[in-house]
Amino acid sequence: MKLNIKDKFNLELPADTHLENSRRQVFNACFSYVTPKKTTRPELIHVAPEMLENLGISKEDSTSNLFLKVFSGNEIWPNTRPYAMCYGGHQFGNWAGQLGDGRAINLFEVAHEAKSWMLQLKGAGETPYSRSADGLAVLRSSIREYLCSEAMYHLGVPTTRALSLVLSGDRVLRDVMYDGNPTYEKGAIVCRVAPSFLRFGNYQIFAARQDVENLRTLVDYTIKHHFSHLGIPNKETYLKFFNEVTQRTLGMIIHWQRVGFVHGVMNTDNMSVLGLTIDYGPYGWLEGFDFGWTPNTTDSQYKRYRYGNQPNIGLWNLLQLANALYPLIEDAPALEAILNQYKVDFEDASLKMMREKLGLQVERTKDKLLVQDLEDILCLTETDMTIFFRCLGRFKKCNPHEGLPLIEEAFYTPKELSHEVKTRWSAWFEAYANRLLEESVSDEARAKGMNKVNPKYVLRNYMAQLAIDEADKGNYALIDELFQLLKYPYDEQYKQEKWFAKRPEWARHKVGCSMLSCSS
Known part of the structure; x- marks a missing residue:
């Protein structure tokens, strides 16, 4: 070797x-x-x-x-x-x-x-x-x-x-x-x-100890080997460095939100300066669409790292990094401007991401309301996020009345949908259909585009737990099966259709399938 x-x-x-x-x-x-x-x-x-x-x-x-x-x-x-x-x-x-x-x-x-x-x-x-x-x-x-x-x-x-x-x-x-x-x-x-x-945290430790010399050494090393396109290290370059870390962090969290991934432990020592998802502990994918869900038992009381709060925590963590870099820059307004821009950019990027999930290519101001209404309705009853968006790709704008039956398999208890919830879904599908009439692409082309951003297969916690249970018995075949499945998460993979399914009821409260501890 x-x-x-x-x-x-x-x-x-x-x-x-x-x-x-x-x-x-x-x-x-x-x-x-x-x-x-x-x-x-x-x-x-x-x-x-x-x-x-x-x-x-x-x-x-x-x-x-x-x-x-x-x-x-x-x-x-x-x-x-x-x-x-x-x-x-x-x-x-x-x-x-x-x-x-x-x-x-x-x-x-x-x-x-x-x-x-x-x-x-x-x-x-x-x-x-x-x-x-x-x-x-x-x-x-x-x-x-x-x-x-x-x-x-x-x-x-x-x-x-x-x-x-x-x-x-x-x-x-x-x-x-x-x-x-x-x-x-x-x-x-x-x-x-x-x-x-x-x-x-690599930069925070030196700042906390007022060790500016080693802080500078580490930042200069980082720029030299990972951000060399920013130029020779100086105050201006340090600001560019912080700005790029901010943008990379923003992009990473947008992807998390897109696929319904919840990190679970967004401590600053678990935040990559390269904008990579790092340290997979008590993570999870949304089963029922819920902005308040966290997979971490340690976080169950305050839910600091819940799905809907990940963008805010990203900003909070970036503020801590800005504080760590401040001794090299000594320009609070410049750092604050970058942090404030994160808020604006995230809102724009989030709406753009949701447009893509809905198959909307033309920007319309009313899209924000359409998205907000959708998210509100998704929270009314337990609805599987992955299955919902994948099924939505099959929607025909000329048949809005068929919208609700189309997504029925995403509901955990479809028979318990109230008249009010059904009415709200019908109204939303009417609005969605009207909005799609403003798009020039065909239903087939739109579905193809939506399927590139709305995965069919994700690593649900119960799937990982099944592989763990088998591995404990000395059988590692399921690890490879899931590994191969997840290499093509956007493909249909008809022979693997069994994994395109809601969380089984037995897994709702089972250890390892719903919430996990930091030792997980």
Whole structure:
């Protein structure tokens, strides 16, 4: 197996001078050197062919003992030094101080076909940032991360990627619901891949400690390797950098809203500076369309990270990043102008996204009201978001009276629709049909366009849980079935029609199928 190693992060940035792997506060450093924990009986469960190709690894090499050793953490690649990043962050709105890679270990960076990738093991053992945790991961959370990161990529959502899923052969103690009943579970390791895993928190930690020198060093490094098109680092470039991070964050969250994805833990240490979806913990897709839904049990009381609040949290997190960058810029009005523009741009981008979901190409001022009315009606009764928008693509503007029967399969309890709700749906379909008359495209062309932005298949929590349950029995076939299904989320895939279905009733309150804890 050959890899074109081109490390940058741990060669150009300041390292922790203390080499012992003990929990501690790390100062004046962007990372600490660590060694992954050796596993007992590693077993490769799945590998992502596209990421193999992106890294220049052949399929044959992925079946080798060396591949298994490296990506289980049992062997360090020659002339490389694994490390864990130092960062801080706001958790649920409160400054938490130093956090860092508590269960993630960066192996090395690979350059292939003019692209650079950082490879990171999640669940490979403790680091100086593990605090009271063991740095390990369990099979269920690893399956969820592995499948979801690749599923998001194929949905067109900016995201980190996954290379491999390995069973460690060790048992890991976890309290699934934080209710004082921990049990031993199968341990696993995911190899995550991204151009960079830099987060808002990487910059926040230096600002919080008033370490402007290292803050500047890290920002300059980031611009040099990931935003070089902005020019040589200076105050103006720092502002451009913040503006681009803002726009990337906005674009990422628009995609989340489009497909009904709820991150669940939008802490600033879980926000990628590259605008990538990062850290798949208690995430979920909307089953019933509900702006107030969160998949995170830890967030169940205040619902800070609920679906409808994700755009606002994105802005709040960007404000924290602006505060962190302020010592380099010292121009509050300029930073505030960028943040204020986010509000305007998000409203415009959100309406544009909804027009696309509804198949509207011509802009009309009344579209905002049409969208608002739709969202209000969707909230009146439990309606599956994915199925609704996919079925809506079959709507014929000359038959508005057929609208309600067309979307009936999206309702969880269609027989319980009240007369008032039916009346409101009929009125909306009349308005929608009239609006479509102002479009020049045919119903068939509109349906084709809508099907490119309204996925047919998403990784519903119950689907992931089914794969987890099978994997616990030693059967990994369902992992591959879902992996293959989610590579083509916008295609019909008639042989996989069973996955185009509402959440089963048995999954409504089942652990892992509705809400999840941060240990998930």
